[in-house]
Amino acid sequence: MFNPSRDQVRRFFFDVWAKYRAGLPLEGAEQPALEAVLMHPEYHALLDQPDSHTERDYLPESGETNPFLHLSLHLAITEQLSVDQPPGIRQRYERLLKRVGNVMDAQHDVMDCLAEMIWQVQHNQAAFDSAAYLHCLDRKLGDT
Incomplete structure (x- = not known):
């Protein structure tokens, strides 16, 4: 079973966004990931700055939403619906x-x-x- 690390998940979303911005083709789970990203324009600037956001912690106790978790949940739901x-x-x-x-x-x-x-x-x-x-x-x- 695939169990990506925090860094792998973040890199995946950064890469999907970079490929989209460069007009490159998307493969597999990248397309539904992009659809989730496009629904959330509030995350676009963050995804443009991987060096600033790869290591950042998002603490629920501080009222922060983890954008990578949020996007991952969209992706999980898309997969659940597909099957x-x-x-x-x-x-x-x-x-x-x-x-x-x-x-x-x-x-x-x-x-x-x-x-x-x-x-x-x-x-x-x-x-x-x-x-x-x-x-x-x-x-x-x-x-x-």
Whole structure:
């Protein structure tokens, strides 16, 4: 299983942005990564300065959002949707998309649930609970 380091993840996003800016072709996961980056113009200047941001820490206690984690979660959601894993996520996402009207807001709703599940896994040292994840999405849809 691929488990990139913090630096590898950051380098990936810096490289995707640099390739896009240079008009170079993107491959594999680079295209959905670019789509996430394009939804977040607030990150473009940061991605133009890899030397200044490769080592920076983003502390939630200081109210900071880690842009690389945020973009990685968009990428994870895109992958989950492409394979409908856990089963039923695609259908829930499509309903969220219809409700909110745009990809970014729908993905951010899913991201809220995904981030909560990741926190639960880390906090409880337990396996990822797909049923709880889908239940969280159902709550966002008003189904529970």
